[in-house]
Amino acid sequence: MNDSAREIWRQGLWDNNPGLVQLLGLCPLLAVTGTAVNGLGLGLATLFVLVLSNLAVSLTRGLVQPEIRIPVFVLIIATLVTVVDLVMQAWFSGLSRTLGIFIPLIVTNCTILGRAEAFASRRSVGEALIDGLAQGAGFAAVLIALGAGREIVGHGTLMADAHLLLGEWARSLELVVLPEQIGLLLAVLPPGAFIGLGLLIALKNRIANIRAERTRSVSDPSPQAA
Amino acid sequence: MLKTLLTLGLIGLLAAALLSGVHLATRERIAAEQQRQALATLNQLVPESEYDNELFADRFSAWIAGLEAPSTLYRARRDGEPVALLADVTTPNGYSGDIRLLIGIAPNGDVIGVRVLDHRETPGLGDKIELQRSDWIRQFSGRSLGDPPGDQWAADQRGGKFDTLSSATITSSAVIQAVRSVLAWYANNRDNAFEIESEVNAE
Numbered sequence: 540m541n542d543s544a545r546e547i548w549r550q551g552l553w554d555n556n557p558g559l560v561q562l563l564g565l566c567p568l569l570a571v572t573g574t575a576v577n578g579l580g581l582g583l584a585t586l587f588v589l590v591l592s593n594l595a596v597s598l599t600r601g602l603v604q605p606e607i608r609i610p611v612f613v614l615i616i617a618t619l620v621t622v623v624d625l626v627m628q629a630w631f632s633g634l635s636r637t638l639g640i641f642i643p644l645i646v647t648n649c650t651i652l653g654r655a656e657a658f659a660s661r662r663s664v665g666e667a668l669i670d671g672l673a674q675g676a677g678f679a680a681v682l683i684a685l686g687a688g689r690e691i692v693g694h695g696t697l698m699a700d701a702h703l704l705l706g707e708w709a710r711s712l713e714l715v716v717l718p719e720q721i722g723l724l725l726a727v728l729p730p731g732a733f734i735g736l737g738l739l740i741a742l743k744n745r746i747a748n749i750r751a752e753r754t755r756s757v758s759d760p761s762p763q764a765a
Numbered sequence: 766m767l768k769t770l771l772t773l774g775l776i777g778l779l780a781a782a783l784l785s786g787v788h789l790a791t792r793e794r795i796a797a798e799q800q801r802q803a804l805a806t807l808n809q810l811v812p813e814s815e816y817d818n819e820l821f822a823d824r825f826s827a828w829i830a831g832l833e834a835p836s837t838l839y840r841a842r843r844d845g846e847p848v849a850l851l852a853d854v855t856t857p858n859g860y861s862g863d864i865r866l867l868i869g870i871a872p873n874g875d876v877i878g879v880r881v882l883d884h885r886e887t888p889g890l891g892d893k894i895e896l897q898r899s900d901w902i903r904q905f906s907g908r909s910l911g912d913p914p915g916d917q918w919a920a921d922q923r924g925g926k927f928d929t930l931s932s933a934t935i936t937s938s939a940v941i942q943a944v945r946s947v948l949a950w951y952a953n954n955r956d957n958a959f960e961i962e963s964e965v966n967a968e
Contacts, residue, residue: 602772603772614777625787626787628795629791629794629795727888728888
């Protein structure tokens with residue numbers, strides 16, 4: 540179990556990351572990542588929905604006949620997203636206005652339906668829970684990294700408007716990294732999202748290649764002789 | 766077949782029950798939160814200490830030439846005397862769609878101030894109409910329909926007296942013209958703007 544848990548975490552955060560490898564849920568990923576706080580907010584909301592939907596799907600996996608499983612998944616996910624949307628409107632209204640339409644759009648995030656179909660409907664509740672956490676955290680990490688990068692390059696700040704998510708104390712979290720005059724506008728505009736994501740994927744592949752290289756040279760110290 | 770139907774129905778019922786519960790639990794808070802936010806915006810222009818009526822409830826709709834209809838107008842009063850008229854208006858002439866503004870007018874027709882409530886203007890250029898990004902929006906305070914006169918109620922890029930945000934002439938003009946439209950409406954309705962029956966009964 541421990542080994543399998545570690546493997547599920549590695550899949551979600553790195554090897555099979557929903558944002559960088561599966562390339563699922565690109566609509567919210569590209570659209571809301573203008574700032575790190577927006578990324579964090581949508582990341583947490585998606586993580587929450589993903590964990591609950593994985594749990595619900597895994598719990599009902601014996602009861603639901605295969606031919607109706609997709610409508611049931613969609614119903615479960617839509618219900619959970621609506622719950623999150625209402626809760627955010629009631630308790631985090633500032634952030635709810637910033638993220639606007641993208642909270643209801645979590646329904647269409649293929650990551651969630653994908654995990655329900657490919658993982659949660661075949662595994663135990665415990666594994667489904669870990670998978671929800673791992674995939675959700677992997678997705679959130681990409682949202683935050685992309686949001687932070689675009690915010691620094693575009694606005695010269697980091698964690699601006701954190702108080703919308705975390706309360707008044709978080710106003711002091713805002714860092715001014717660059718003076719605003721040299722902010723590169725393109726980063727905050729839509730093309731910046733595509734360029735930023737492309738760079739992140741390239742970086743991820745580069746690191747993965749270097750690591751693969753290293754393992755190969757360790758297991759086979761003299762490839763030339765082969 | 767029957768069993769399949771039952772399963773789907775049961776899960777649908779569970780989902781409906783959960784949603785009704787959450788809706789009931791959050792309904793009042795969401796309504797209160799929306800009203801609190803609307804009031805907080807109104808208070809940016811007229812501080813709470815300057816009026817004593819139910820500002821949010823003392824409102825009516827009006828059709829203002831040149832703006833998306835209908836606009837909502839709020840009235841602040843103190844001891845029954847007019848303090849300010851606050852117009853929540855939307856202009857369709859922004860660079861990328863609607864710009865929603867809150868425009869405060871004193872009973873004598875002077876602009877108290879203007880704030881941007883909602884917009885989709887270009888980040889870094891047109892979004893300087895927000896007070897958080899620049900002081901541009903403050904230039905309207907104290908102006909009135911005759912100051913500057915007639916044709917000069919326009920962006921300086923277009924021969925007027927108002928500052929233009931660089932590379933955002935369309936955005937600047939949209940805001941300037943919206944303020945002017947509201948002032949023109951008020952000039953024509955000055956006598957009854959504070960008399961019109963409120964559309965909301967005091968709750």
